[in-house]
Amino acid sequence: MKGIYIFLADGFEDVEALGTNDVLRRAGLRSELVSITEEPFVSSSHRITVSVDDCLPLLPGIDHDGTTENDVMIFPGGMPGSKNLAGCKPLMRLMQAHYDAGGTVAAICAAPALVLSQLKGIEGAAVTCFDGFEDKLEQAGAKFEPRPAITCGRIITGRSAGHALAFGLEIVRKLRPERYDEVRHHLFLDTL
Numbered sequence: 001m002k003g004i005y006i007f008l009a010d011g012f013e014d015v016e017a018l019g020t021n022d023v024l025r026r027a028g029l030r031s032e033l034v035s036i037t038e039e040p041f042v043s044s045s046h047r048i049t050v051s052v053d054d055c056l057p058l059l060p061g062i063d064h065d066g067t068t069e070n071d072v073m074i075f076p077g078g079m080p081g082s083k084n085l086a087g088c089k090p091l092m093r094l095m096q097a098h099y100d101a102g103g104t105v106a107a108i109c110a111a112p113a114l115v116l117s118q119l120k121g122i123e124g125a126a127v128t129c130f131d132g133f134e135d136k137l138e139q140a141g142a143k144f145e146p147r148p149a150i151t152c153g154r155i156i157t158g159r160s161a162g163h164a165l166a167f168g169l170e171i172v173r174k175l176r177p178e179r180y181d182e183v184r185h186h187l188f189l190d191t192l
Helices: 014-026 081-086 089-100 134-139 161-175 177-186
Strands: 004-008 031-035 041-043 049-051 072-075 104-108 149-152 155-158
Touching: 004 014, 014 031, 014 161, 014 177, 031 041, 072 089, 072 161, 089 104, 104 161, 149 161, 155 161, 161 177
Parallel strands: 004 031, 004 072, 072 104, 104 155
Antiparallel strands: 041 049, 149 155
């Protein structure tokens, strides 16, 4: 799967999805919001309705040829959004095929534990997630670290809504390292 996609399910965390999307676009990266259903609108955990760019069931045949680590599938947290993502079997199969083809996966908050814990290949990876969800990751063989955002190979994780910009910037650092400082500066995060 080539490109950058943020997958949304009803109950997604607003800041984790849209803040990440904002940071990526500030870096000049084109990311698309994708509903996991055929509905072109998805409702957040705070009942904000968002229009998506595409719908997973309506995507044409997905070709993984040429997929690289610069192609990213992103999973925001939120409840029940993370559970809805994790329960979407076509999405979980797509995530595994994408990762197996050389693509990057990224998840924040509860999504690392509920979604990425299903990934064959997470064993030994340093990851973070929302406090209280780390057991699922450790059971999958990952190593939990309580940090804002972590990149470990082709796996990027973020801790919580409060770290959504750090998570977005971590993705930027991987895909466009030359834009990292500039975007961070324009967000006034270099003053912290």
